[in-house]
Amino acid sequence: MITAARCRGEFGNDRELKLDPEPSSVRKARDFVAKQLTELGFPRCVEDGILIASELVTNAQKAAPETPCLLAVRVDAGYHPVIEVHDTSPALPELRDADFLSEEGRGLHIVDALCEAWE
Numbered sequence: 001m002i003t004a005a006r007c008r009g010e011f012g013n014d015r016e017l018k019l020d021p022e023p024s025s026v027r028k029a030r031d032f033v034a035k036q037l038t039e040l041g042f043p044r045c046v047e048d049g050i051l052i053a054s055e056l057v058t059n060a061q062k063a064a065p066e067t068p069c070l071l072a073v074r075v076d077a078g079y080h081p082v083i084e085v086h087d088t089s090p091a092l093p094e095l096r097d098a099d100f101l102s103e104e105g106r107g108l109h110i111v112d113a114l115c116e117a118w119e
Contacts, residue, residue: 015036015040015072015073015074016070016071016072016073017029017032017070017071017072018068018069018070019057019068019069019070019071020068021061021064021065021066021067021068021069025057025061025069026054026057026058026061029050029053029054029057029071030050030053030054032053032071032073033046033049033050033052033053033071033073033083034046034049034050036073037049037073037081040073040075040081042081045081048114049073049081049083051110051114052083052110052111052114052115053071053083053085055107055108055110055111056071056083056085056107056111057069057071057085058107059085059093059107059108060085060086060087060089061087063087063089063091063093064087064088064089067087067088069085069086069087069088070084070085070086070087071083071084071085071086072084072085072086080116093108094108095108095109095112096108
């Protein structure tokens with residue numbers, strides 16, 4: 001199971017990617033996560049990982065549209081993959097009630113369903 005986070009601040013890791021606030025960054029995030037999860041030994045997590053990264057990067061771009069975000073993939077102490085997206089927004093993501101008529105508001109529900117934990 002994957003752990004995911006959308007955080008503020010900086011992160012130091014050799015498996016990270018700076019993403020400019022542009023639509024093509026979501027595709028770059030998916031490609032990066034697929035490659036990193038495979039290299040780290042989690043090929044079965046790739047499909048979920050790319051969906052998680054897509055949702056988190058999209059949220060980060062909406063929360064801080066003028067600044068780049070940082071995507072990191074790592075393995076925690078329990079040998080579980082972790083996907084993190086760091087942005088400059090002071091607000092942390094909130095799981096909202098889904099409005100089935102809206103085109104927004106379902107991304108974190110997807111992240112919640114696919115992850116062991118998220119914050």
